[in-house]
Amino acid sequence: MPEENASGAVPGLSGRRGQAQRNDAVILDAAREVFLADPRAPISAVAARAGVGISALYRRHASKEELLRRLCHDGLRRFIAEAEAAADEPTGWDGLVRFLTRVVDADVHSLTVRLAGTFPPTAEMRRDAVRSNELVAAVVDRARADGRLRDDVVVQDVGLLLESCAAIRLPDPDRTKELRRRYLGILLAGLAAAADPPLPGPPPAAGELAWRWRSRAAATDDA
Amino acid sequence: MPEENASGAVPGLSGRRGQAQRNDAVILDAAREVFLADPRAPISAVAARAGVGISALYRRHASKEELLRRLCHDGLRRFIAEAEAAADEPTGWDGLVRFLTRVVDADVHSLTVRLAGTFPPTAEMRRDAVRSNELVAAVVDRARADGRLRDDVVVQDVGLLLESCAAIRLPDPDRTKELRRRYLGILLAGLAAAADPPLPGPPPAAGELAWRWRSRAAATDDA
DNA sequence: CTGGAACGGAATGCCTTGTTCCGTTGACAG
DNA sequence: CTGTCAACGGAACAAGGCATTCCGTTCCAG
Numbered sequence: 001m002p003e004e005n006a007s008g009a010v011p012g013l014s015g016r017r018g019q020a021q022r023n024d025a026v027i028l029d030a031a032r033e034v035f036l037a038d039p040r041a042p043i044s045a046v047a048a049r050a051g052v053g054i055s056a057l058y059r060r061h062a063s064k065e066e067l068l069r070r071l072c073h074d075g076l077r078r079f080i081a082e083a084e085a086a087a088d089e090p091t092g093w094d095g096l097v098r099f100l101t102r103v104v105d106a107d108v109h110s111l112t113v114r115l116a117g118t119f120p121p122t123a124e125m126r127r128d129a130v131r132s133n134e135l136v137a138a139v140v141d142r143a144r145a146d147g148r149l150r151d152d153v154v155v156q157d158v159g160l161l162l163e164s165c166a167a168i169r170l171p172d173p174d175r176t177k178e179l180r181r182r183y184l185g186i187l188l189a190g191l192a193a194a195a196d197p198p199l200p201g202p203p204p205a206a207g208e209l210a211w212r213w214r215s216r217a218a219a220t221d222d223a
Numbered sequence: 224m225p226e227e228n229a230s231g232a233v234p235g236l237s238g239r240r241g242q243a244q245r246n247d248a249v250i251l252d253a254a255r256e257v258f259l260a261d262p263r264a265p266i267s268a269v270a271a272r273a274g275v276g277i278s279a280l281y282r283r284h285a286s287k288e289e290l291l292r293r294l295c296h297d298g299l300r301r302f303i304a305e306a307e308a309a310a311d312e313p314t315g316w317d318g319l320v321r322f323l324t325r326v327v328d329a330d331v332h333s334l335t336v337r338l339a340g341t342f343p344p345t346a347e348m349r350r351d352a353v354r355s356n357e358l359v360a361a362v363v364d365r366a367r368a369d370g371r372l373r374d375d376v377v378v379q380d381v382g383l384l385l386e387s388c389a390a391i392r393l394p395d396p397d398r399t400k401e402l403r404r405r406y407l408g409i410l411l412a413g414l415a416a417a418a419d420p421p422l423p424g425p426p427p428a429a430g431e432l433a434w435r436w437r438s439r440a441a442a443t444d445d446a
Numbered sequence: 447c448t449g450g451a452a453c454g455g456a457a458t459g460c461c462t463t464g465t466t467c468c469g470t471t472g473a474c475a476g
Numbered sequence: 477c478t479g480t481c482a483a484c485g486g487a488a489c490a491a492g493g494c495a496t497t498c499c500g501t502t503c504c505a506g
Contacts, residue, residue, distance in 0.1 A: 055453055211393075267463075
């Protein structure tokens with residue numbers, strides 16, 4: 001392997017140590033891709049995708065569960081960041097569109113939601129989940145205040161809408177992204193329309209989606 | 224064996240034989256529910272759900288694969304039936320709405336699509352798949368001819384739309400159905416809207432979804 | 447040249463799951 | 477009442493998959 005940055009100003013980017021550091025990112029990317037395609041994929045698939053051995057992976061992450069938790073939490077943080085960034089848009093509607101588009105493009109929602117429940121979430125993750133809810137609520141409220149969002153839409157709808165977009169899935173990732181934008185376009189048209197025929201049934205309630213964050217093995221009741 | 228309907232009009236509904244016949248339906252229903260919730264569920268889960276032993280299941284179906292094939296094909300037939308029934312509606316738009324609503328309610332699409340690819344499809348199934356495509360095309364074309372369907376929507380969109388609806392999934396099946404109708408409502412509003420901002424990207428092409436019907440083992444890169 | 451951090455990937459042991467096997471049950475004929 | 481046998485329940489079995497560990501190898505650093 002030829003050196004590309006021998007003794008440069010950037011620390012830790014050459015030699016064995018630099019290789020290792022670069023592997024950090026490669027492995028995380030590979031894990032994201034693999035577990036996005038199949039949340040139950042074996043660890044070995046991640047290693048193969050990253051082009052490294054299994055030990056390179058276990059050197060960085062104590063267990064599969066820890067890796068999943070990390071990916072899930074990263075996704076949640078990204079989700080939060082996009083919700084915050086929506087406030088930068090000039091109008092509430094633009095903020096909503098931007099938020100949805102970004103989250104769908106990055107497949108952040110699948111990453112977070114489909115992985116949640118496969119492990120006991122940390123207290124911090126639960127806090128972040130609450131926070132993300134608040135931020136999304138702000139995005140939705142602002143868009144509704146604009147008057148361009150039909151008024152029978154609630155915050156909880158966003159999560160389910162994102163999930164339905166994430167279900168669009170083709171072998172080719174780029175084509176997948178294109179088509180998801182297409183269906184997001186249809187959804188947005190539906191969300192922007194006057195609430196002429198009102199949506200049927202009661203809207204999703206506050207706690208109705210919380211079960212995702214509960215460990216799937218664990219039993220029933222908790223706050 | 225002498226027939227036993229001599230005493231009544233309903234044949235084969237008493238005694239051991241009647242019990243067995245009833246189990247046929249119970250097992251198939253259980254299998255539908257279980258594999259709908261998780262296509263990779265073990266056979267034992269189906270037996271448990273049906274409240275029967277494993278042998279009762281293996282008496283009727285040679286293998287798990289055969290059972291899956293049966294479920295998948297049944298779903299495909301139901302899909303076809305609904306597409307045909309759409310022609311009964313007075314307008315093309317009504318036909319489309321009815322078709323989508325029925326298919327979403329019965330979760331027929333998940334059953335068929337999520338199971339396809341886990342086994343080599345029979346020639347008859349492939350024929351039926353082609354036929355279902357033609358029928359759905361007729362439904363869409365008729366709706367578009369009405370002028371109430373935005374004209375940048377193509378037949379292939381329907382499959383993906385259904386898939387996105389099927390992604391809405393809660394622990395409670397009834398609530399799931401309610402919410403799916405809700406999102407179908409949003410989608411329909413989007414489909415009915417004037418194609419004011421045209422949908423981005425090229426629409427899904429004819430063969431772009433055919434990979435689902437190919438056996439999943441052959442498709443990937445590990446060979 | 448040499449120590450050791452980082453690594454590749456085979457080996458290990460556990461767990462899941464499809465399928466088979468066998469003893470039991472109970473409706474029905476005699 | 478009793479023998480028979482289709483239908484059954486569910487334990488046993490075997491194969492395979494997978495997380496994790498272990499060990500010999502590589503190759504940068506000093």
